[in-house]
Amino acid sequence: MKHTISVLVENHSGVLSRITGLFSRRGFNIESLAVGPTNDPEVSRITIIADGDEHTVEQIEKQLNKLIEVIKVRTLQKDECFARELMMVKLNCPADKRSEIMTIAEMTEAKIVDVTLTTVTLEICARYNKLERFIEIVAPYGIIELVRTGTIAIQKGSESITAKK
Amino acid sequence: MKMKASQAMVECLKAENIKVVYGYPGAAICPFYDSLMDSGIRHVLVRHEANGGHEASGYARISGKPAVCIATSGPGAVNLITAIATAYADSIPIICITGQVNTDQIGSDVFQEADITGAAEPFVKHSYLVKDAADIPRVFKEAFYIAGTGRPGPVLIDVPMDVQRAEIDFDYPKSVDIRSYKPTTKGNAFQIKRVLSELEKASKPLICIGGGVFASNAQEEINELAHIMNIPVITTMMGISAFSDDDPLFFGMLGMHGVKSANTAVNECDVLFLVGARVGDRAVRTPLALEKTTKILHIDIDPAEIGKNIGADLPLVGDAKYVLRQMIEKAKPQQHDEWIAELNTYRQERVFEPAKAGTVNPRWFIDRLSRAMPDDTVVVADVGQNQIWTATGYHIGKGGRFMTSGGMGTMGYSLPAAIGAKMADPSRTVMAVCGDGSLQMCMMELATAVQHDVKVKVVVMTNNRLGMVRELQTKGYDGRETAVFLDGSPDFIKLAEAYGIKSCRVTDEKSAVEAVKLLRDYDGIALVEVIVDENAATL
Ligand SMILES: Cc1ncc(C[n+]2csc(CCOP(=O)(O)OP(=O)(O)O)c2C)c(N)n1
Ligand SMILES: [Mg+2]
Numbered sequence: 001m002k003h004t005i006s007v008l009v010e011n012h013s014g015v016l017s018r019i020t021g022l023f024s025r026r027g028f029n030i031e032s033l034a035v036g037p038t039n040d041p042e043v044s045r046i047t048i049i050a051d052g053d054e055h056t057v058e059q060i061e062k063q064l065n066k067l068i069e070v071i072k073v074r075t076l077q078k079d080e081c082f083a084r085e086l087m088m089v090k091l092n093c094p095a096d097k098r099s100e101i102m103t104i105a106e107m108t109e110a111k112i113v114d115v116t117l118t119t120v121t122l123e124i125c126a127r128y129n130k131l132e133r134f135i136e137i138v139a140p141y142g143i144i145e146l147v148r149t150g151t152i153a154i155q156k157g158s159e160s161i162t163a164k165k
Numbered sequence: 166m167k168m169k170a171s172q173a174m175v176e177c178l179k180a181e182n183i184k185v186v187y188g189y190p191g192a193a194i195c196p197f198y199d200s201l202m203d204s205g206i207r208h209v210l211v212r213h214e215a216n217g218g219h220e221a222s223g224y225a226r227i228s229g230k231p232a233v234c235i236a237t238s239g240p241g242a243v244n245l246i247t248a249i250a251t252a253y254a255d256s257i258p259i260i261c262i263t264g265q266v267n268t269d270q271i272g273s274d275v276f277q278e279a280d281i282t283g284a285a286e287p288f289v290k291h292s293y294l295v296k297d298a299a300d301i302p303r304v305f306k307e308a309f310y311i312a313g314t315g316r317p318g319p320v321l322i323d324v325p326m327d328v329q330r331a332e333i334d335f336d337y338p339k340s341v342d343i344r345s346y347k348p349t350t351k352g353n354a355f356q357i358k359r360v361l362s363e364l365e366k367a368s369k370p371l372i373c374i375g376g377g378v379f380a381s382n383a384q385e386e387i388n389e390l391a392h393i394m395n396i397p398v399i400t401t402m403m404g405i406s407a408f409s410d411d412d413p414l415f416f417g418m419l420g421m422h423g424v425k426s427a428n429t430a431v432n433e434c435d436v437l438f439l440v441g442a443r444v445g446d447r448a449v450r451t452p453l454a455l456e457k458t459t460k461i462l463h464i465d466i467d468p469a470e471i472g473k474n475i476g477a478d479l480p481l482v483g484d485a486k487y488v489l490r491q492m493i494e495k496a497k498p499q500q501h502d503e504w505i506a507e508l509n510t511y512r513q514e515r516v517f518e519p520a521k522a523g524t525v526n527p528r529w530f531i532d533r534l535s536r537a538m539p540d541d542t543v544v545v546a547d548v549g550q551n552q553i554w555t556a557t558g559y560h561i562g563k564g565g566r567f568m569t570s571g572g573m574g575t576m577g578y579s580l581p582a583a584i585g586a587k588m589a590d591p592s593r594t595v596m597a598v599c600g601d602g603s604l605q606m607c608m609m610e611l612a613t614a615v616q617h618d619v620k621v622k623v624v625v626m627t628n629n630r631l632g633m634v635r636e637l638q639t640k641g642y643d644g645r646e647t648a649v650f651l652d653g654s655p656d657f658i659k660l661a662e663a664y665g666i667k668s669c670r671v672t673d674e675k676s677a678v679e680a681v682k683l684l685r686d687y688d689g690i691a692l693v694e695v696i697v698d699e700n701a702a703t704l
Binding site: 062063164 | 282311
């Protein structure tokens with residue numbers, strides 16, 4: 001099962017390697033990992049999508065909490081958060097396919113960010129499942145290149161995950 | 166106050182009341198050594214950095230406080246890793262200070278550069294690479310706090326040479342505030358009530374104690390609780406000596422190398438109360454089976470240990486000393502006479518088969534020795550057959566202490582750890598028991614003991630084999646014994662002589678009497694070599 005884990009960490013050098021090291025040496029599977037600054041310059045937020053059963057997620061949470069620079073760990077349930085991932089795809093696109101691909105872009109709320117004589121580059125921001133479907137749809141045109149940011153997630157409603165001083 | 170950062174490092178150690186440090190110098194740590202020279206802190210020149218780490222570990226285990234070891238950059242730091250990993254596996258608080266190349270050279274593979282914070286990351290509780298000299302007071306304060314509180318463990322401080330040389334304004338912080346590190350000490354009152362009620366309901370309760378009891382200094386509390394509630398007690402290898410062997414409630418060490426009474430007790434009990442024990446695979450091989458048949462109550466200061474190896478019906482996070490105190494206040498006397506009587510039937514009389522000529526039965530010797538030595542002796546067992554003979558055969562009297570490298574099983578731990586232990590409490594007799602293989606992994610530390618007149622006792626069990634591996638090959642590999650023969654070993658008596666150490670060799674009962682006398686009465690370093698059958702069994 002996939003789990004979305006939000007981790008607040010001190011913005012120190014080396015923190016990320018402690019976290020990835022922990023995952024690899026304890027045999028936890030990371031599907032994706034996204035990291036960036038927050039509104040607090042001392043705090044970074046990492047969103048991890050990890051695969052494992054209940055026992056594994058419990059261990060992931062506990063082991064992450066043992067790292068001194070980890071401030072907070074929270075596993076977000078699917079229905080309590082908005083999750084998004086940004087993806088850019090460069091497709092083969094000869095002139096005669098352009099309109100077809102434009103229709104797909106429109107229907108999927110993807111943006112066309114670049115066009116050349118032979119290619120088109122699309123950008124889409126959505127949930128994991130939607131991205132997977134999008135890939136299925138565009139794959140027949142021939143994917144030249146694909147990049148994803150990894151999922152980030154935020155809680156619905158007024159609740160928040162923040163670090164106290 | 167303005168001072169050199171290297172001087173500030175020394176001031177930090179003084180502020181932490183550090184009297185002894187174990188180290189080995191090199192260019193990258195020379196500024197610190199220069200400041201250390203006139204500090205009044207005793208520097209013990211070890212003969213290998215790993216041993217320096219083990220020495221600090223032995224010191225920490227007896228003093229109950231973090232102890233310090235030092236190494237230079239590159240090879241010095243890398244040599245420390247075995248000791249760091251050993252301390253980590255047993256939750257021993259040590260502070261490792263390493264020199265590093267100049268900050269502007271980091272990352273360019275200059276001479277003796279090693280990414281030690283990176284390399285040691287899997288084995289440290291925390292680590293620092295100090296890039297700004299002004300951080301030194303805070304980093305040291307935090308390091309000691311982190312190493313010694315919660316679940317203790319090693320903390321590494323890597324200090325580049327130019328940082329050591331910088332000038333800073335020194336002011337040692339009075340307190341620590343790390344927002345992301347607040348270990349739980351007191352137990353949740355409601356959980357404590359539930360644990361007590363489960364123990365009261367149980368008809369065959371059992372307490373199993375691990376190294377956590379020493380980490381929290383809760384020996385007295387666990388003894389008190391067990392006696393109020395009349396509950397039998399067993400230990401893991403790390404928990405040995407938290408209970409005296411003379412206590413009628415004590416049933417020995419469990420596990421792969423444990424005794425029958427303890428192992429039967431685990432299988433027969435209906436409620437198992439784990440205190441600071443992580444249920445390692447050598448202690449309980451099939452936790453899943455145990456979990457199904459037995460109610461598990463688990464105290465640990467590290468929430469991650471609860472439910473990791475064995476599912477707990479009742480988790481209780483907290484420092485054993487506090488939690489047990491809270492329990493003692495509420496505990497009511499119980500009666501478990503039948504259960505205890507049943508367990509007593511599993512106790513095994515120690516019988517020692519006679520050994521072949523020119524050798525003695527190692528278990529007989531250990532038993533004999535333990536009954537002669539002072540009750541409060543600290544025994545440090547190495548790794549291998551010698552470790553199991555000592556763990557299960559050394560009779561622990563009141564106030565005695567047993568230590569070993571339990572989690573990592575690091576050969577060569579005993580002598581250096583014994584040196585550290587002796588320096589932490591010179592009033593006690595401290596004795597290392599090791600094998601002929603393990604002694605050869607640390608025998609250079611005999612010089613350290615001699616140089617600093619640390620009066621440790623060393624018992625080496627010579628079977629001319631890496632005995633435990635030899636036995637494994639005999640049983641598991643069709644008797645194909647390979648790479649376990651220690652031919653070429655020195656004459657240990659002559660070796661002792663070369664160091665100016667008093668020694669004797671045990672080959673029969675008569676020489677055993679002499680040896681025991683030497684170990685007990687001689688006021689100096691002594692080494693005893695015990696000749697044992699090369700095919701002597703572990704159990
Ligand atoms: C550093 C290290 N290397 C290898 C081992 C594997 N090992 C475990 S017991 C043992 C044999 C120890 O031999 P010795 O010290 O002579 O003790 P004996 O079993 O003969 O009593 C070995 C090699 C280990 N535990 N530690
Ligand atoms: Mg041997």
